[in-house]
Amino acid sequence: MPMAEEIIESGPSTQAAAEPEVQQDGPSEEVRTRPQIVAPSRKDTYGIVSGPVPHILDAATGLTPTLQKFRLDGKIAIVTGGARGLGFNMASALCECGVRGIAILDILQDHGDDAIALLHQKYGVAAAFYKIDVRDEDAVRDVIASVELHLGSVDIMLCSAGIADSNIKAEEYPIDKFRRLIDINLTGSFICAQAAAQSMISRGTGGSIIFIASMSGHIVNYPQQQACYNASKAAVIQLMKSLAAEWAQYNIRCNSISPGYMDTALNRVPALDAQKTIWKSRTPQERLGNVDELNNTAVFLASEASSFMTGSDLLIDGGYCCW
Ligand SMILES: NC(=O)c1ccc[n+]([C@@H]2O[C@H](COP(=O)([O-])OP(=O)(O)OC[C@H]3O[C@@H](n4cnc5c(N)ncnc54)[C@H](O)[C@@H]3O)[C@@H](O)[C@H]2O)c1
Secondary structure: OOOOOEOOOOOOOOOOOOOOOOOOOOOOHHHHOOOOOOOOOEEOOOOOEEOOOOOOOOOOOOOOHHHHOOOOOOOEEEEEOOOOHHHHHHHHHHHHOOOOEEEEEEOOHHHHHHHHHHHHHHHOOEEEEEEOOOOOHHHHHHHHHHHHHHOOOOOEEEEOOOOOOOOOOHHHOOHHHHHHHHHHHHHHHHHHHHHHHHHHHHHOOOEEEEEEOOHHHOOOOOOOOOHHHHHHHHHHHHHHHHHHHHHHHHOEEEEEEEEOOEOOHHHOOHHHHHHHHHHHHOOOOOOOEOOOOOHHHHHHHHOHHHOOOOOOEEEEOOOHHHO
């Protein structure tokens, strides 16, 4: 099994920021029923409290407590399907926000090698690439053990590996193809989540598991026929909710992101060109999402910023599901 290309020690994780002082200002009735953390404050003619929020900045990062919660300093993350596309972009965002080490799991050797070289170069994180198939439960378990040994205990598991078969009529869908897709998108996600959770439970550390589902888990895409993909993503969302309920007791949070049409290699196939015009016309924002437009949500779900959130699915689809 491949080892981490390079290991660098990251500095001690930063202390949590002090709580901001709470000052209630202004005696008006309206203000009393709408408590806010604000000081110094001004009252406008309607008695609404306004003014700058005096959050105390964290000494190490210079961030407010709110922004500080988005930091991932000292954390170790695994991203499946992170050699390219949405997975790679989200992996970059986790690194940008401070993870100490990152492991990329993917079947694409060259992309994986390039991905960790870039992440290490750009962010100085310890980065490792493992060429494995998410359907291989033994390999996934070995990877978790190797990550624990070489990088540290796993705090974040982001399951982005997935495939799509589009434009296959349900009545003609080859069963072996159907099984393969379910095996990668659903069973593969479960295998990775389970392996990460086992590690988090045995260490008592808790963690965040993020699934990449799809708006196809909510709606039926048009005009392409892709019953299997849609079913696989609906199942990922329900799996995520079930795991969230079971693993909350271990301080493991599970959430998912459901993207709409994104401009990635998955969609850059000639067979889909004509359909993209239709996709855009059915999307209120009239465009595909950029490859980095899930990044902020991934950081949010990975971090303490979403500490009271588990079992939720977040749609990021340019408004597609509104109609
Ligand atoms: N692109 C979109 O429009 C879109 C929309 C909704 C959901 N998604 C989901 O987002 C995720 C990422 O998609 P993307 O657009 O970045 O696609 P992508 O093809 O660019 O990236 C997917 C990655 O997963 C890897 N992978 C595939 N099968 C694997 C396996 N069995 N084991 C390990 N790795 C495997 C691929 O090698 C690839 O690097 C997928 O789960 C996809 O279903 C994508």
